[in-house]
Structure formats: structure tokens, C-alpha cells
Amino acid sequence: MDLRLEGTAGGMSPRPRLEPVTPPTPPTPPGSALQRPCPCGSGETYDACCGRLHRGAAPAATAEELMRSRYSAYAVGDLDHLFRTWHPRTRPADLTPDPGLRWTGLTVVDAGEDWVEFVAAYERGGRAGELRERSRFEQRAGRWVYVDGEVDPG
Numbered sequence: 001m002d003l004r005l006e007g008t009a010g011g012m013s014p015r016p017r018l019e020p021v022t023p024p025t026p027p028t029p030p031g032s033a034l035q036r037p038c039p040c041g042s043g044e045t046y047d048a049c050c051g052r053l054h055r056g057a058a059p060a061a062t063a064e065e066l067m068r069s070r071y072s073a074y075a076v077g078d079l080d081h082l083f084r085t086w087h088p089r090t091r092p093a094d095l096t097p098d099p100g101l102r103w104t105g106l107t108v109v110d111a112g113e114d115w116v117e118f119v120a121a122y123e124r125g126g127r128a129g130e131l132r133e134r135s136r137f138e139q140r141a142g143r144w145v146y147v148d149g150e151v152d153p154g
């Protein structure tokens with residue numbers, strides 16, 4: 001059925017005048033990084049999820065939330081967030097990321113109060129890889145920080 005034929009039976013009937021319509025203005029430009037899905041895979045936008053923690057609007061409530069925000073910080077290149085959430089005792093002096101490495105997905109396998117086991121997927125030089133780690137966290141002055149992690153070779 002072709003709906004465009006409707007109303008054309010009279011032949012020369014004038015077209016109805018269209019009111020000018022102002023398109024609704026989106027709150028942020030389309031394609032803005034803030035409105036993209038969060039790299040941590042939560043299903044929220046980056047802005048509502050890890051972006052909040054990256055810009056310091058909220059502290060991580062749990063070790064898992066901090067772990068997710070740190071993964072996202074690697075994915076978006078927020079070295080400042082990584083530095084701030086790393087225990088001073090174990091923090092490396094140089095956080096320069098590997099420019100050929102792209103983080104492509106996170107799966108939290110299991111989590112306790114102060115540890116998180118996860119699999120982080122990445123791509124390097126067109127080849128896919130996976131990092132499986134059990135990370136340990138500590139609270140310092142009421143804030144969760146990353147201490148260290150054991151990489152699972154298997």
C-alpha cells in the first residue's frame with residue numbers, strides 16, 4: 001500500500017501548509033564521548049558511569065566500582081585518574097600507556113570487599129588478547145585505591 005496516494009483523488013487539492021517545526025536540541029552534541037556507552041560495559045553512558053569518577057564528581061563506593069573506573073581510564077586515556085587511584089606504595093613513577101594498545105572490553109568475573117577478578121580484552125597490532133587479573137584494593141582516608149594485582153597466566 002502506498003500511503004502517499006491518499007488525498008490525491010481530487011487532483012489539484014492544495015497541499016496543507018506545514019507549521020515550521022523546531023527540532024529539539026539535544027543536551028550534548030551527538031557523538032559526544034560523554035554520551036557513548038561506558039567502556040566498562042555497564043550499559044550506562046560514560047558520563048553517568050565511570051566519567052563521574054574520572055572528573056571527581058563522586059568517589060568509588062566499592063572496590064569493583066573503582067576497578068571499573070580504572071579500566072575505563074585506561075580505555076579513554078585518563079592517566080590522572082589512574083595515578084590518583086593507585087596506592088602511593090605501589091604506584092609506578094611513569095604511567096605512559098602503550099600507544100599500540102587498545103582496550104576493547106571488560107568482564108568482572110568475581111568480586112569481594114577488597115578484591116576484584118576480571119578479564120580485560122585488548123587489541124595490539126591488530127591481534128586480540130586478554131588479561132586476566134585478580135586485583136587488590138585498600139581504603140585510604142575513606143577512598144578506595146588499587147594496591148596490586150596477580151595476573152593469571154592461564
Ligand SMILES: [Zn+2]
Nearest residue numbers: 038040049050
Ligand atoms: Zn563505567
